Amino acid sequence: MNRRHFMMTTGAIGLMAAMPALTLAQEIDTLEIFVPAAPGGGWDQTARVMDQTLRDEGLIGSARITNVGGAGGTIGLPQFINQYSGEGNALMTGGMVMIGAIITNNAAVDLTMVTPIARLTGEYITIVVPAASDIQTMEDLVAKLKADPGSVSWAGGSAGGSDHMLAGLVAQAADVDPLALSYVAFAGGGEAMAALLGNQVTCGVSGWGEFSEQVGAGNLRVIGISAPERVEGIDAPTLREQGLDVELLNWRGVFAPPEISNEDRARLIDMLTKMDASEAWQAELANRSWDRLFLAGDDFSAYLAKDTDRIRSVLQGLGLAAG
Numbered sequence: 001m002n003r004r005h006f007m008m009t010t011g012a013i014g015l016m017a018a019m020p021a022l023t024l025a026q027e028i029d030t031l032e033i034f035v036p037a038a039p040g041g042g043w044d045q046t047a048r049v050m051d052q053t054l055r056d057e058g059l060i061g062s063a064r065i066t067n068v069g070g071a072g073g074t075i076g077l078p079q080f081i082n083q084y085s086g087e088g089n090a091l092m093t094g095g096m097v098m099i100g101a102i103i104t105n106n107a108a109v110d111l112t113m114v115t116p117i118a119r120l121t122g123e124y125i126t127i128v129v130p131a132a133s134d135i136q137t138m139e140d141l142v143a144k145l146k147a148d149p150g151s152v153s154w155a156g157g158s159a160g161g162s163d164h165m166l167a168g169l170v171a172q173a174a175d176v177d178p179l180a181l182s183y184v185a186f187a188g189g190g191e192a193m194a195a196l197l198g199n200q201v202t203c204g205v206s207g208w209g210e211f212s213e214q215v216g217a218g219n220l221r222v223i224g225i226s227a228p229e230r231v232e233g234i235d236a237p238t239l240r241e242q243g244l245d246v247e248l249l250n251w252r253g254v255f256a257p258p259e260i261s262n263e264d265r266a267r268l269i270d271m272l273t274k275m276d277a278s279e280a281w282q283a284e285l286a287n288r289s290w291d292r293l294f295l296a297g298d299d300f301s302a303y304l305a306k307d308t309d310r311i312r313s314v315l316q317g318l319g320l321a322a323g
Contacts, residue, residue: 028271031063032090036076036098038069038188041157042207043093045288046120046252050093053280059271069187072101072158078109084257088264091117095252097161099311103321104160111308115260116301118272119253121290123207124227125166126236128220130199138224138242141203142174149180155192156205159185160320162250163205165311166226168318173244178318196220207250208234209288233289251293251307253300269296 033051037043044067051063068076073094084090092114102110129135135144144152149171156163164185168178184201186192189210196204197219204211204220208231214220222236226248230238239246256268275281276294285292295303315321 028059028089028267029061030089031060032084032087033063033065034076034080034084034090034092035065035067036069036073036080036092036094037067037157038190039067040190040193040210041188042123042210042250042252043073043095043097044188045209047093049281049284049288050091050120050254050275053275053278053284054271056280057275057278059274071105071107071187072161073098074101074105074107074109077102077107077111077114081109081113081258086259087257088260088267090257091254091268092256093252093254095162096250096307096311097157097163099308100160100162100165100315100320101158103308103312103315106322111255111304113258115256115258115265116304117254117256117265117268117296118276119251119293119295119300119303120272120276121285122249122251122293123209123290124225124231125162125205125248125250126208126211126222126226126234127166127170127224127239128196128204128211128215128222129202130196131219131221132199133202133221135203135223136221138170138237138239138244141223142170142176142244144202145171145174145176149176150182152203153182153184153201154203154205155184155186155195155201157186157189157192159183160315161185162248164320165314165318166205166246166248168320169246169248169314170239170244172318173239173246178320208236209290212289231289233286249291253295265297272296 033047035044035047054060080092135141154167171178195201215222224239225236228247
């Protein structure tokens with residue numbers, strides 16, 4: 001091999017070594033976003049804001065969103081695993097709710113069977129009542145709970161999810177048996193909203209993003225939020241300032257299918273990192289009162305393992321999971 005040929009070959013090898021960084025910058029032509037919940041809820045909102053932001057930032061060409069609701073994501077999760085295994089252009093939204101549902105339902109599949117990519121946002125949980133309700137404060141709600149726990153119906157997400165956990169924690173703080181609660185689990189935020197607006201339930205429990213529009217329109221009244229202190233942009237007293245020692249934060253994130261390549265995993269992490277840093281995404285977080293909780297890759301995987309243990313402990317305390 002002559003010197004000129006050696007230099008050309010060496011240069012080609014150097015260029016090939018640099019290719020992974022170039023690959024990470026390439027957009028995904030069509031991103032499959034799988035939402036294991038019905039339209040209208042927090043995971044669905046996250047998927048649709050992601051879709052818009054990723055397209056606006058030129059990080060993907062287009063996206064296709066698929067909704068499969070039910071049982072806190074435990075119906076959709078096995079479908080995502082089976083349908084998209086090995087595909088590096090697919091993401092599933094999910095979060096703390098799914099961990100609770102997996103534990104409560106003793107599901108055959110769990111989040112160790114997918115590939116954690118990034119924790120994106122967090123949201124404190126609000127409690128609302130229909131505008132026509134005679135309940136004005138958490139004190140009013142607690143009084144009804146103490147008089148007859150079963151007479152107070154709670155509309156929320158899946159059994160064992162963050163909404164259910166908050167209802168149980170409120171009951172515990174009020175010295176009411178959590179097992180006596182009348183909790184109505186809905187597959188999606190749209191169905192829960194319909195029940196609230198139709199005065200079919202006493203109160204609703206969910207993230208502020210799901211209630212804000214109807215609160216602003218005067219159709220719902222927010223009576224409490226599970227934050228440690230008042231949240232800017234949300235006119236709601238905390239549960240603690242109303243005498244209930246309760247705080248709960250619901251996080252949301254995204255997962256890739258199992259069996260994807262290291263290159264695809266790195267590409268997805270890079271894409272979400274760029275999305276998180278964009279002005280468009282930051283503006284959406286502010287508009288929706290979502291807290292930025294970005295954590296990617298191995299750090300997210302470690303957090304997920306610890307949070308699973310924490311949630312199992314909470315659910316055991318509420319009688320919603322085996323000890």
